[in-house]
Amino acid sequence: MDEFIATFFNVEVIRAASPILLQGLWMTLLLVLVAVPLGIAGGVLLAVLSVFRHPAVRWPLIAWVDFFRAFPPLVLLVFIYAGLPFAGIEIGAFGCVAIGFFLNTSSYYGEILRAGIESIPRGQVEAARSTGLSAAQTMTWVVLPQAVRNVLPDLVSNTLEVVKLTSIASVVALPELLFQARQAQSVTYNPSPIVAAAIIYFLLLWPFVRLLSRLEHKAVARR
Amino acid sequence: MIRRRTRVAAEPVMTGPAPIVAAPIVAASGIHKHFGALHVLKGVDLAVAERELVFVIGPSGSGKSTLLRCCNRLETPSSGRIIVDGIDLLDRHTDINAVRRRIGMVFQQFNLYPHMTARGNVTLALRKVLGKGRAEADEIADAALARVGLAEKANAYPLELSGGQQQRVAIARAIALEPRVMLFDEPTSALDPELVGGVLAVMRSLREAGMTMVVVSHEMGFARAAADRVVFMDHGLVVEEGPPAQIFGAPEQERTRAFLRQLDH
């Protein structure tokens, strides 16, 4: 038992690793703070564009969304990281991760928001337009507020997935939480930093899981 | 009874529709509308004079809603001309949003915004389209809600209101913009019978205040009492029109008679 604790919950090791784990945590949080707003902004754009039925908008949009939803995010990230320098673009690991996350998550947010927009009865749009509101004003004040509320559980759930997904940034050597934990592990020859990272991830995400669970209950109760 | 429509002090010898003195508020001519292969309007003319209440009746699918929706360009006619308050609706240079705020529309399904209070429903266009400040918009909205008898419901959400109350909020939303003409598309068809009266009462008070109105409805009693002119449509065409006494009392066309007969059952 002592050996188990010394291996997996080695306080000495964790204490020694804590500065770099903390750095990793900040990087992960920074990544979330960049990736989530970017993804949501891109998602809103994609969802709003999907209102246009014109084939010149519709088909490229479908192709774009399908492509980035089907493309494995890890492969996408490696591809960007390895490929961009060949195109003469140097934006560093963080820039690559930001682009990769934007392409991947905005497609998911976009599909969720599109479903929300489509859940709003057409009659409300017509009523708004009949009072002289423009299409953009109608979207902003009538459709989107309700659409977001209708798909809030899905948005939170997707955000949770995005936060978890930030750990793939470790493959392009971005010093986020998982990367730092592995560094610490390889230096100390002890897996305790990984365990510590796992606990941090859990503590970070658990409140959102609870929130999600409550939102889903409410959504069911509303039906 | 005094004829409300008399605008000239002259002898009220009119028996038919009053002569159109000024340019009509709504002048639709030669309206055709296709939905794909479906020919829904087949050359409809409709002129509505200021302060006139025109009632449009006809079987389901005859094109009444489509005609009404062409009058604020919720549908774009395939061909024809529509002038509303002197503005050509189909001219490419027309700012449609500027025209629409002068054309109120009331829908069968009310179409209130459920995430906003009654007052919020009314103020949205006042603020975003007319650019009024919150205080002024609230004031106008409260006055409009008072006109439809819902002053005390300003803070209620649509789901807390009965269908009749929702429809009255929808009317308030339209009249708050001081439209030149109001279009009603079966405003009472979705209501429980006991709630119809309240909505019709509001419509009557609007009419008494001089609002120009085009009403698609099956409320024949209301048509008899309040309409200046009844237009009977069938299969995308105006079959017959005239004052209510003529259309309901002595229709000339067999199709009109058949429609009215079938309504009685």
Ligand SMILES: Nc1ncnc2c1ncn2[C@@H]1O[C@H](COP(=O)(O)OP(=O)(O)O)[C@@H](O)[C@H]1O
């Ligand atoms: N957006 C649309 N697309 C296709 N067909 C339509 C559309 N709107 C109306 N129609 C068709 O046009 C015809 C006339 O409809 P409508 O104007 O709603 O008639 P009414 O209001 O007199 O019942 C109907 O056959 C209807 O199915």
Ligand SMILES: [Mg+2]
């Ligand atoms: Mg209809």
